Amino acid sequence: MPIRNNPDSPDLDKPSLPPRPMVELQRRGELRVEKFLEAATEVFNEKGYQAARLSDIVKRAGGSMATLYRAFGDKEGLIHALMERSIHNFGQSLDELANSTLPPELALEQAAYRMVEEMLTPARIACHRVVFAEGMNQPELRDWFHAHGVQPMEELLSQYFTRETEAGRLYVEDPARAAHQFYMLVIGGVILRSVNGRMSPDDLPVAKENARSAVRLFLSGAMPRN
Structure with missing residues (x-):
C-alpha cells in the first residue's frame, strides 16, 4: 500500500527566537553560565516560572545580576536557553535513530529509551512545567517550544517510518500520523506525570x-503483513 502523508498536518511557520545577548566565551564565563542554568532549573521546578525570581537564581548560582543579564537578557532568556539545550539533546536521540542500521524493533526501543531519559531530566521537566503552566498567558513561548521542540521531532520520526516502510521493514500507511502516535505513546505519559510531580x-x-512496552504495542500494528 502506498505511503501517504497526513494531509491534516499543518505546515506552520516556526516562531522566531528572540535575540539573546552573546554569552561570554571565556572559560570562567562558560562555567558561570552553566551554574545559572543549573540554578534556574532548580528554581523553576521548585517555585514555578511566575514565582521564580532572578535574584533567587543569582543567589543560588553565585555571580552577579549583571552577569546573568549579559548572558541571558532576562528570565525568558533563561527558559529559552533551557529549552534550546533540551531540544538539542532530544534531537540527538532521533538523529541516532535516523542513522541506525538496526532492525526497527531494536532501533525504536533504543530511541525510546533515550527519549524518556531526556524527558526525565530536571531541565526538561522545568521546560514542560513552564509550557504547561504558562501556555495560556505566554502563547508565543508555548508555540516556539512546539515549533522547535515537538514538530521537528515528529518530522524526523515520520521520515524514519517512511524509509523503513519503503524498505519493507515496517508497514505504515500514514508516517506523519504514526510519528505523532509513537511520540505520544512513548513519552506522553512521562511528560504528564513528571509535570504534575x-x-x-x-x-x-x-x-x-x-517505553519498551509502548514500542512493542506500536510495532504490533506496524510490522509488515505476510
Missing part, C-alpha cells in the same frame, strides 16, 4: 520499561 528522574527504570 508523580514521576521524577528516580523513576527512570520504570519509565524505560513502560
Whole structure:
C-alpha cells in the first residue's frame, strides 16, 4: 500500500527566537553560565516560572545580576536557553535513530529509551512545567517550544517510518500520523506525570520499561503483513 502523508498536518511557520545577548566565551564565563542554568532549573521546578525570581537564581548560582543579564537578557532568556539545550539533546536521540542500521524493533526501543531519559531530566521537566503552566498567558513561548521542540521531532520520526516502510521493514500507511502516535505513546505519559510531580528522574527504570512496552504495542500494528 502506498505511503501517504497526513494531509491534516499543518505546515506552520516556526516562531522566531528572540535575540539573546552573546554569552561570554571565556572559560570562567562558560562555567558561570552553566551554574545559572543549573540554578534556574532548580528554581523553576521548585517555585514555578511566575514565582521564580532572578535574584533567587543569582543567589543560588553565585555571580552577579549583571552577569546573568549579559548572558541571558532576562528570565525568558533563561527558559529559552533551557529549552534550546533540551531540544538539542532530544534531537540527538532521533538523529541516532535516523542513522541506525538496526532492525526497527531494536532501533525504536533504543530511541525510546533515550527519549524518556531526556524527558526525565530536571531541565526538561522545568521546560514542560513552564509550557504547561504558562501556555495560556505566554502563547508565543508555548508555540516556539512546539515549533522547535515537538514538530521537528515528529518530522524526523515520520521520515524514519517512511524509509523503513519503503524498505519493507515496517508497514505504515500514514508516517506523519504514526510519528505523532509513537511520540505520544512513548513519552506522553512521562511528560504528564513528571509535570504534575508523580514521576521524577528516580523513576527512570520504570519509565524505560513502560517505553519498551509502548514500542512493542506500536510495532504490533506496524510490522509488515505476510
